[in-house]
């Protein structure tokens with residue numbers, strides 16, 4: 001069958017597709033320790049709240065009809081949007097109204113719309129890119145461009161902390177914003193590293209964006225105000241120059257597919273129009289389940305008192321296992337400041353990160369090879385082949401066993417080198 005270039009690109013050999021396929025096939029083989037994918041943990045206290053909300057909806061005939069029987073406007077469920085605007089005004093004093101918010105079917109869809117709104121071919125014939133100011137970045141961005149080569153990425157500065165920890169910093173000296181850049185985008189906390197860009201770094205990027213009259217997109221899928229999977233200090237910021245994206249996925253609702261975009265009114269009205277074209281309207285389910293939690297502010301309390309400690313405590317326990325299992329072996333871990341990932345760096349690793357992935361798969365441990373996370377970066381940096389991403393959100397005994405197996409394999413690999 002003959003298909004378009006766009007069709008080939010989006011349906012065929014996307015990195016994320018081959019990765020998802022491989023993870024799916026490996027899982028089907030059974031007995032795998034799953035530390036590869038992006039599923040959040042299942043937190044009983046959150047599941048209980050969701051069950052209660054769902055039960056309320058089921059017993060309210062009018063609400064049930066709205067839940068399944070009526071299309072929302074293209075910008076999304078109005079009561080959810082009004083409650084969110086009110087919450088953000090109250091909590092953070094943001095100058096925000098419902099006209100600054102729209103919903104999408106998952107924040108992944110928001111990125112598809114935003115990247116192709118600001119990147120790609122413009123009416124004047126110019127071709128613009130999305131700047132990722134600090135690689136590594138979220139693998140899910142990599143294949144979203146309708147046009148090829150949508151991204152340009154910048155290497156970070158690496159700051160080593162003690163023998164086994166490090167932190168990436170935005171290297172402002174390496175960032176040049178030319179006319180070729182249509183928008184800047186960062187995830188905060190960052191998938192895959194668990195890095196949380198400092199307030200100063202965000203302010204610095206916002207200033208650059210303002211100076212060049214392009215938007216700064218801040219992907220807060222793991223961040224503030226919810227689900228607040230941040231173990232360090234980070235101030236929630238938004239203003240008319242920023243496009244802030246959020247999601248209900250890591251709050252515990254990845255299957256309801258609710259993404260949220262907060263931006264200046266013209267951006268929101270364009271996104272609503274795009275929603276209408278590609279899907280008529282975003283789904284109502286996540287919005288209706290969580291509107292009462294927004295109205296009461298409970299979503300913030302649950303994020304702060306349940307979700308954040310759940311991941312932080314898991315992170316602290318897995319770091320203790322790493323210290324013990326890797327002792328005496330060359331390794332570094334990015335300081336885990338948020339999200340649910342550990343980003344390992346094995347300096348001078350004698351094999352590639354894909355080979356390491358395969359060897360670990362052979363030992364029934366699934367991780368993600370690091371080289372996937374550098375879309376738009378010029379080739380030639382060995383570091384990208386020395387890293388892996390490990391998701392620590394799943395069953396703790398299995399995760400700890402997985403870490404011990406990774407440590408054993410790494411020891412063997414360095415020893416084989418002699």
Ligand SMILES: Cc1ncc(COP(=O)(O)O)c(C=O)c1O
Nearest residue numbers: 038106107108187191221247249
């Ligand atoms: C950094 C980041 N942004 C966006 C997304 C997309 O999430 P969703 O489409 O479920 O909102 C993910 C998913 O894992 C992510 O890790």
